[in-house]
Amino acid sequence: MADNITVLIPTALRPQVDNQDTVSVAGGSVRDVLGSLAGKYPDLGKRLFTANGEQEINRFINVYVNDEDIRFLENLDTAVKPGDELSIVPAIAGG
Amino acid sequence: MSQDLSRYHRQMLIPGFGEEGQRKLLGSKVLVLGCGALGTVIANLLARAGVGHLVVVDRDFIELTNLQRQVLFDEQDVTDAIPKAEAARRKIAKINSQVKVTAVIDDVNHTNIEKLAEGCDAIVDGVDNFETRFLANDCAVKHGLPYIYGGAVGTVGMTYAILPHTERGDSPWEQAGAATPCLRCIFEQAPPPGMNPTCETAGVLSPAVSIISSYEVNETLKVLTGNWSAVCPTMLSIDIWANTVKQFKVKRAYDVGECACCKKRNFEHLAGLLSSATTTLCGRNAVQLSQPKDAAAPKLDFEELAQRLRAHGPVTASKFMLRADIKDNGAEYELTLFTDGRAIVKGTKEPNTAKSIYAKYVGA
Numbered sequence: 001m002a003d004n005i006t007v008l009i010p011t012a013l014r015p016q017v018d019n020q021d022t023v024s025v026a027g028g029s030v031r032d033v034l035g036s037l038a039g040k041y042p043d044l045g046k047r048l049f050t051a052n053g054e055q056e057i058n059r060f061i062n063v064y065v066n067d068e069d070i071r072f073l074e075n076l077d078t079a080v081k082p083g084d085e086l087s088i089v090p091a092i093a094g095g
Numbered sequence: 096m097s098q099d100l101s102r103y104h105r106q107m108l109i110p111g112f113g114e115e116g117q118r119k120l121l122g123s124k125v126l127v128l129g130c131g132a133l134g135t136v137i138a139n140l141l142a143r144a145g146v147g148h149l150v151v152v153d154r155d156f157i158e159l160t161n162l163q164r165q166v167l168f169d170e171q172d173v174t175d176a177i178p179k180a181e182a183a184r185r186k187i188a189k190i191n192s193q194v195k196v197t198a199v200i201d202d203v204n205h206t207n208i209e210k211l212a213e214g215c216d217a218i219v220d221g222v223d224n225f226e227t228r229f230l231a232n233d234c235a236v237k238h239g240l241p242y243i244y245g246g247a248v249g250t251v252g253m254t255y256a257i258l259p260h261t262e263r264g265d266s267p268w269e270q271a272g273a274a275t276p277c278l279r280c281i282f283e284q285a286p287p288p289g290m291n292p293t294c295e296t297a298g299v300l301s302p303a304v305s306i307i308s309s310y311e312v313n314e315t316l317k318v319l320t321g322n323w324s325a326v327c328p329t330m331l332s333i334d335i336w337a338n339t340v341k342q343f344k345v346k347r348a349y350d351v352g353e354c355a356c357c358k359k360r361n362f363e364h365l366a367g368l369l370s371s372a373t374t375t376l377c378g379r380n381a382v383q384l385s386q387p388k389d390a391a392a393p394k395l396d397f398e399e400l401a402q403r404l405r406a407h408g409p410v411t412a413s414k415f416m417l418r419a420d421i422k423d424n425g426a427e428y429e430l431t432l433f434t435d436g437r438a439i440v441k442g443t444k445e446p447n448t449a450k451s452i453y454a455k456y457v458g459a
């Protein structure tokens with residue numbers, strides 16, 4: 001399968017993905033996409049998921065498929081299709 | 096008393112504004128939380144727009160590295176070591192004498208925020224930590240006050256206007272069908288200490304804060320003039336270096352979510368249940384800061400934090416603790432951090448100074 005889902009990486013997590021601002025991966029669901037991303041970049045996986053394996057995203061990080069928050073769709077089971085954009089968005093604290 | 100409105104002519108030409116909108120602004124009172132990078136732009140623009148009364152709260156003093164982005168301050172303020180809130184008051188008095196500024200030199204916490212917000216028409220966010228933001232959000236939801244969130248660090252920023260759902264559901268924005276989810280609907284949990292870069296460790300580009308804070312002011316002007324349907328119903332997220340501008344939808348967060356704050360009206364932050372505690376350590380010229388216990392919060396990543404803090408002085412880290420020497424505004428501090436986020440700041444007896452050092456160099 002082609003790597004057809006674009007994942008936008010926030011500044012805070014770019015060191016964990018060789019300083020790329022986007023990474024393209026394949027997958028039919030958010031779980032597939034983030035799972036293969038964590039497989040490729042284990043340090044990112046550690047930041048993204050809770051200690052409970054890859055079952056749950058840390059609550060201070062939001063994930064959007066295009067412009068919708070996955071928590072209010074089907075969470076990790078939310079389907080993605082080629083061309084979709086997945087944004088990893090931690091709350092920004094500075095000011 | 097009728098005030099001369101001629102200086103506001105250009106903005107009164109805007110549809111939905113007019114003389115009526117201008118009079119509303121002059122009759123408004125706004126709480127500006129924090130007077131740093133975001134807060135100075137917010138206070139500056141609100142004062143120039145003619146918002147009648149600004150309550151500006153900040154616990155810090157002005158330092159040289161602030162001048163790159165904190166637009167109300169100058170070199171003389173650094174020399175005179177003036178508190179930020181007071182310097183803002185003096186500067187605004189010269190900019191617009193029709194505006195009253197109440198300068199409050201204090202930490203914002205669960206014991207004083209409701210009093211600070213008393214009689215205000217909106218709360219605008221210029222703070223540098225999530226603990227205060229969740230507190231402001233609780234206060235806004237409990238008292239039915241619009242709260243405009245904004246945050247910026249590095250080259251990224253985020254902003255979002257909260258028109259809270261109220262207990263009786265009869266606020267003007269609810270009647271206009273414009274209520275929005277609260278900050279806790281969107282961010283369930285504050286990032287744990289040390290997880291995110293801060294402006295002190297990762298830097299910040301002034302346009303990032305100017306854009307976000309100007310946007311916050313934009314939404315505040317709509318709120319104060321009652322243009323509810325014009326308030327942006329999405330969360331803006333920008334990266335001015337990667338050239339991305341995103342608008343995230345938030346509506347379903349309230350429709351589908353089970354928010355403890357705005358749905359269940361459980362104000363844990365306001366009750367002080369989730370706030371950090373400070374203890375002045377007797378005879379040691381040090382303050383201890385302990386974080387609220389949250390079993391879900393991951394342990395601090397010392398390796399990465401040590402790397403960021405090395406820019407400010409020597410750092411040693413073991414599996415159990417991290418120790419860093421920090422020079423901040425001419426003073427020297429020794430910061431000791433434990434994996435659960437607890438910290439001891441040596442070099443001060445002032446809880447507010449210790450909290451400020453923690454927010455600036457560890458972050459929350």
